[in-house]
Amino acid sequence: MITTKSFRLLFLTLVPVAIIAASGDIDSSKSTLTATFKQEGVSVENPFKKFSGHIAYDAANVAASTAMIEVETASFDMGGEDYNAEVRKKAWFDSAAFPKAIFKSTSIKADGVSKFTASGPLTIKGKSINTSVPVSVQSSAAGTAFDGTIVISRAAFGIGDPAWNDVLDDKVTVHFHFINVK
Amino acid sequence: MSTVPTTSQPDRYSGTAISLHWVIAALIICAFALGWSMTDLAVSPLKLRMFNWHKWVGITVLLLAIARLVWRLTHRPPAALPVPVWQRIAAQVVHGALYVLLFLQPLSGWVYSNAAGYQVVYLGVLPLPNLVAKNKEVAEILMERHEFLGWCLFVLVSLHALAALKHHFVDGDATLKRMWFKS
Numbered sequence: 200m201i202t203t204k205s206f207r208l209l210f211l212t213l214v215p216v217a218i219i220a221a222s223g224d225i226d227s228s229k230s231t232l233t234a235t236f237k238q239e240g241v242s243v244e245n246p247f248k249k250f251s252g253h254i255a256y257d258a259a260n261v262a263a264s265t266a267m268i269e270v271e272t273a274s275f276d277m278g279g280e281d282y283n284a285e286v287r288k289k290a291w292f293d294s295a296a297f298p299k300a301i302f303k304s305t306s307i308k309a310d311g312v313s314k315f316t317a318s319g320p321l322t323i324k325g326k327s328i329n330t331s332v333p334v335s336v337q338s339s340a341a342g343t344a345f346d347g348t349i350v351i352s353r354a355a356f357g358i359g360d361p362a363w364n365d366v367l368d369d370k371v372t373v374h375f376h377f378i379n380v381k
Numbered sequence: 382m383s384t385v386p387t388t389s390q391p392d393r394y395s396g397t398a399i400s401l402h403w404v405i406a407a408l409i410i411c412a413f414a415l416g417w418s419m420t421d422l423a424v425s426p427l428k429l430r431m432f433n434w435h436k437w438v439g440i441t442v443l444l445l446a447i448a449r450l451v452w453r454l455t456h457r458p459p460a461a462l463p464v465p466v467w468q469r470i471a472a473q474v475v476h477g478a479l480y481v482l483l484f485l486q487p488l489s490g491w492v493y494s495n496a497a498g499y500q501v502v503y504l505g506v507l508p509l510p511n512l513v514a515k516n517k518e519v520a521e522i523l524m525e526r527h528e529f530l531g532w533c534l535f536v537l538v539s540l541h542a543l544a545a546l547k548h549h550f551v552d553g554d555a556t557l558k559r560m561w562f563k564s
Contacts, residue, residue: 238429238433239429239430239433239502239505240502240505240506240508241433241499241500241501241502241505242500243498243499244498245498278497278498278517278520281423281424282424284424285424362425362426363426365426366426366429366430367426
């Protein structure tokens with residue numbers, strides 16, 4: 200028999216699930232987010248395994264759209280645990296103190312058909328820098344895809360041990376391919 | 382030195398062959414020393430540099446191996462010295478295996494690097510094509526193969542060097558002298 204209490208419990212557990220799967224949320228199983236750094240001329244691309252976000256895209260009124268992305272800095276996977284552990288250290292992402300890198304749009308403007316620029320603070324390692332992100336949009340049966348690339352300065356966010364600066368470029372290119380839950 | 386040969390076959394290797402032999406030998410020792418010491422290092426800029434040096438040395442060996450093979454195929458080596466048949470066969474087997482590894486070992490390192498997600502950029506400026514796509518499982522297998530071939534090369538180079546030293550110091554023949562620079 201379903202008591203009122205258990206019904207309430209059921210309701211409480213269902214509500215967050217409904218929120219997670221809301222339209223506009225990023226389907227992280229289909230989306231990708233990578234960072235490409237360059238060491239002694241060699242470009243190396245590696246993925247962030249855990250991120251989430253919400254892109255409320257309104258094609259009819261692009262300016263009313265919003266975007267918010269949260270990335271777990273500890274989920275950067277360089278293909279080896281020793282390197283992954285290095286990147287989580289204080290000098291790099293300092294994932295213990297700053298588990299998340301966040302981008303939150305404050306304004307979005309259309310750049311023609313299926314293109315927009317999202318502007319807002321990008322916060323990494325507790326430091327916020329206003330960033331403009333050009334995004335292209337493509338809708339299909341699978342959902343709406345948002346693709347783009349931004350270049351970030353490690354130094355601007357205080358990411359990296361200076362001892363590495365001779366072998367590692369300051370600029371890091373971030374590629375994203377986000378697909379919204381239908 | 383030895384008597385004037387009756388045929389056109391020279392009694393010693395050409396200056397080019399000798400230079401290629403010793404430059405490649407020195408590079409193999411460098412690549413082996415780097416490869417052996419860099420893998421156990423903790424993550425550091427030095428480790429990363431050593432990996433790059435190792436790759437550049439390996440690619441240099443590959444380029445010189447091509448030059449060497451071309452030279453060998455277009456120039457007559459000196460006639461075989463009078464040694465027991467088993468020694469001549471053993472020497473030919475080791476020489477053949479060394480030639481194969483001069484190509485195979487740099488190539489196996491190249492594909493391993495690609496599978497691990499690292500393009501090889503020769504001397505930090507010349508990007509070489511990726512031979513395989515990034516794949517963690519493939520990379521692990523290739524890493525083991527590359528390491529195994531490295532030890533094969535170590536054993537063969539050791540045998541080759543020990544045999545040369547034995548011929549020089551014990552037998553007192555020209556095996557080593559004809560591969561050494563003219564004094």
